[in-house]
Amino acid sequence: MTEVFLQYLWQHQLLEGALATTDGQTIVVERAGDLNRDAGPDFVNSRLVIGGVKWAGNVEVHVKASDWKLHGHTTDKAYGNVVLHVVYEHDFDVVTENGSVLPTLELKTFVPEVFWRNYQALVSSANTNEIPCGGRLNGIPDFVFGAYLDRLVVERIERKTDTVRRLLSESNGNWEQCCYWMMAHYFGGKVNGFTFELLAKATDMRYLARWKDNPKRLEALLMGQAGLLDGLFNDDYPRELQADYEAIQKGTGLQPIAGYLWRSFRLRPSSFPAIRISQFARFVSQSSHIFATMLECKDVKQLEAMFDVEAADYWHDHYQFDQPSKPSTRHLGRIQVGLIIINACIPLLFHYGVATGQQQYKDQALMLLAQLPPEDNRIIRTWAACGRHPLNALQSQAMLELSNEYCKNRRCLACQIGYRLIKNKLYEG
Numbered sequence: 001m002t003e004v005f006l007q008y009l010w011q012h013q014l015l016e017g018a019l020a021t022t023d024g025q026t027i028v029v030e031r032a033g034d035l036n037r038d039a040g041p042d043f044v045n046s047r048l049v050i051g052g053v054k055w056a057g058n059v060e061v062h063v064k065a066s067d068w069k070l071h072g073h074t075t076d077k078a079y080g081n082v083v084l085h086v087v088y089e090h091d092f093d094v095v096t097e098n099g100s101v102l103p104t105l106e107l108k109t110f111v112p113e114v115f116w117r118n119y120q121a122l123v124s125s126a127n128t129n130e131i132p133c134g135g136r137l138n139g140i141p142d143f144v145f146g147a148y149l150d151r152l153v154v155e156r157i158e159r160k161t162d163t164v165r166r167l168l169s170e171s172n173g174n175w176e177q178c179c180y181w182m183m184a185h186y187f188g189g190k191v192n193g194f195t196f197e198l199l200a201k202a203t204d205m206r207y208l209a210r211w212k213d214n215p216k217r218l219e220a221l222l223m224g225q226a227g228l229l230d231g232l233f234n235d236d237y238p239r240e241l242q243a244d245y246e247a248i249q250k251g252t253g254l255q256p257i258a259g260y261l262w263r264s265f266r267l268r269p270s271s272f273p274a275i276r277i278s279q280f281a282r283f284v285s286q287s288s289h290i291f292a293t294m295l296e297c298k299d300v301k302q303l304e305a306m307f308d309v310e311a312a313d314y315w316h317d318h319y320q321f322d323q324p325s326k327p328s329t330r331h332l333g334r335i336q337v338g339l340i341i342i343n344a345c346i347p348l349l350f351h352y353g354v355a356t357g358q359q360q361y362k363d364q365a366l367m368l369l370a371q372l373p374p375e376d377n378r379i380i381r382t383w384a385a386c387g388r389h390p391l392n393a394l395q396s397q398a399m400l401e402l403s404n405e406y407c408k409n410r411r412c413l414a415c416q417i418g419y420r421l422i423k424n425k426l427y428e429g
Contacts, residue, residue, distance in 0.1 A: 006063065013032055221281075
């Protein structure tokens, strides 16, 4: 038996029979209280009727009553307003400061044994990286699962807005600046995201605007600021970029970031830093007021059109300077565009709606996400093997949230699917 499981039973009142204290007083729960995740009693603002007397206060939960003393609550004033001690095993009487015995509810006889078996079956699954209830999802109606995904996707987007809040604070509330940094971060992907962000922060938007109509000069600016134009080159193109950047530097005093920060190991050649920087230069060149334009996008096709860019001609047969490769177009791929929209555009739109109190932008973010195809990765394929196939990126993002934040950490008690399975008496672990 665990304390967290007992808290779960009390929070949801999954108890059988007429409740009574260890000394025979009846207990009527008018309000179980709010689960307290900070220091102090486990539940606050509870309302109970004990022995016919109404009480308003806090509830503390332990496996054994003697844990009260073991955890040091006896002398802790934070526990002075506890009106009921909920325990699995009553092995100790807690005496309050006024000398009276704290009313105690022993749960042994009130806990349906099947609930504990169901919970144990979930959390003891062999592979901690898989879905604990994966083989039992047939018992969950589609509408219940879908409704839970709708909640989870908002939870995931809200977590992703942490990056938006950070960049918005660093830009002193400038949404266009924040958007520029955010786009740069996700152009870099997982491997070079923060390095790309450093590049954007080292290259003021004013200079991008100055050479916006000259894509080659813009690429020279970004390549130079990225620290990729140091050294001697054989090809004409990098030498031309190098000369352009030297001229820019003389007129601006800009300083590049360190070139060694970029990573190419285990990246597909199409995602090499130079390719991504060239594509980003084209993205900036063909865009005007990126954030304002994004706010006006009414469907995902309009949003995707903003990222319809390809690297400069030189990169059609190169992945790095002076290193020829098999010719191919270096167009920003559909998968990469989808990831930028999911990780940058959607959180930006959603947080803008939150920050300005305009629900329409939160709705717009969810609508655009629902228009994207579902992602295809190991986690989504695992859900598919369990019979749950996402219809769109909104659902696949929710499934990623469910796997990463709940299943992987065995937080079945905090999961609505786990809740239904645990309290289902027909369920067999």
